[in-house]
Amino acid sequence: MYFDRIKHLKAYKTETTPCKIKLSSNENPFDLSEKLKEKIAKEIKKVPLQRYPDPTSKELKEIIADMYGVKPENLVLGNGSDELIHLLITVIGDYDQPVMYPIPTFPMYQVSADIVGRKKVEFPLDQNFQLDKEEIDKALSQKPILAFFASPNNPTGNSFDRDLIKYVAEKGVFTVVDEAYIDFSDKEDFVNEALYSKNLVVLRTMSKIGLAGIRLGVLIANEEVAGEIDKARPPFNITSPTQAIGKIVLTEGREEIRKQIETIKKERDKMAEELKKIPNIYVYPSDANFILIKVPDGDKLHKDLIKEGILVRNMSHLPKMENCLRISIGKPEENKVFLEAIKNLLGNRQ
Numbered sequence: 001m002y003f004d005r006i007k008h009l010k011a012y013k014t015e016t017t018p019c020k021i022k023l024s025s026n027e028n029p030f031d032l033s034e035k036l037k038e039k040i041a042k043e044i045k046k047v048p049l050q051r052y053p054d055p056t057s058k059e060l061k062e063i064i065a066d067m068y069g070v071k072p073e074n075l076v077l078g079n080g081s082d083e084l085i086h087l088l089i090t091v092i093g094d095y096d097q098p099v100m101y102p103i104p105t106f107p108m109y110q111v112s113a114d115i116v117g118r119k120k121v122e123f124p125l126d127q128n129f130q131l132d133k134e135e136i137d138k139a140l141s142q143k144p145i146l147a148f149f150a151s152p153n154n155p156t157g158n159s160f161d162r163d164l165i166k167y168v169a170e171k172g173v174f175t176v177v178d179e180a181y182i183d184f185s186d187k188e189d190f191v192n193e194a195l196y197s198k199n200l201v202v203l204r205t206m207s208k209i210g211l212a213g214i215r216l217g218v219l220i221a222n223e224e225v226a227g228e229i230d231k232a233r234p235p236f237n238i239t240s241p242t243q244a245i246g247k248i249v250l251t252e253g254r255e256e257i258r259k260q261i262e263t264i265k266k267e268r269d270k271m272a273e274e275l276k277k278i279p280n281i282y283v284y285p286s287d288a289n290f291i292l293i294k295v296p297d298g299d300k301l302h303k304d305l306i307k308e309g310i311l312v313r314n315m316s317h318l319p320k321m322e323n324c325l326r327i328s329i330g331k332p333e334e335n336k337v338f339l340e341a342i343k344n345l346l347g348n349r350q
């Protein structure tokens, strides 16, 4: 009886097979510079670990606000954007008012909704993994109050049609634009819309640009909206080491990270071109730090790559993702090893 609501749920699983080359979690493959790491070590020494962290993350928020060209009052910080997704699922509307999101997308929208027992309206993307107006209208007819759009989308890599996202918000649905991968995209973001809207917010994360380990997610919203959501945030969710590291990296490390992002984008475009030369492989367009491919036998290629010491994410088990693998962009030398391996495997054995 205690666990009735969650008994049928499965814990969220990631690829954890140990491999020499890890191209499975859409992380930034580059480490911080030694200079920055030394500065972090020095600052961490000063952190009074016996004390609770600043519950408002005041200084860190000022830095992030400056980074995004907004005010600190426009921000809610989370222990990763996963926590912010969960927070939104718990605070927006009532649980019998559904949450809508397209399929396939980032699984945490579904996981969080299931944990609290919230109604879901899942609707399919079209052949090209783009939003489809007809499917959106069908979803809207079920009266959802909350919508999630990851744009660029994970695991497909493409960005969604802006007008269709706005269309959903204009229908009065509280619309979350999850921009976890926006740093790798040249498309326009939704920050301006978020600042002037009562029902559209943006999610960002530091996980994809080099700080997955410190768990730092950001919600950008109109002041009033941010204030309401912040009431439900656990007060000490951003630890003092996270605040200290965030403050250093997001000031002194900004240029370093910008260069890493540029390299990842170039490597992604190179990787896409190389993959397209391999027969029997379909390469989906990507605005993110990963590329989705479709191959003749996804399970086999996934296993064969592990034997070569390369871990990618197998998406084959998800609806509309048969034989699809998601490859995170690694360091240039890792990408080279991966490309050699996949060329050999697909050329010789499939």
Ligand SMILES: Cc1ncc(COP(=O)(O)O)c(C=O)c1O
Binding pocket: 025, 026, 079, 080, 081, 082, 083, 106, 150, 153, 154, 178, 180, 204, 205, 206, 207, 212, 216, 217
């Ligand atoms: C679309 C999307 N949103 C959110 C997240 C979660 O990020 P975080 O590490 O900030 O919890 C991910 C992580 O893969 C993601 O792909």
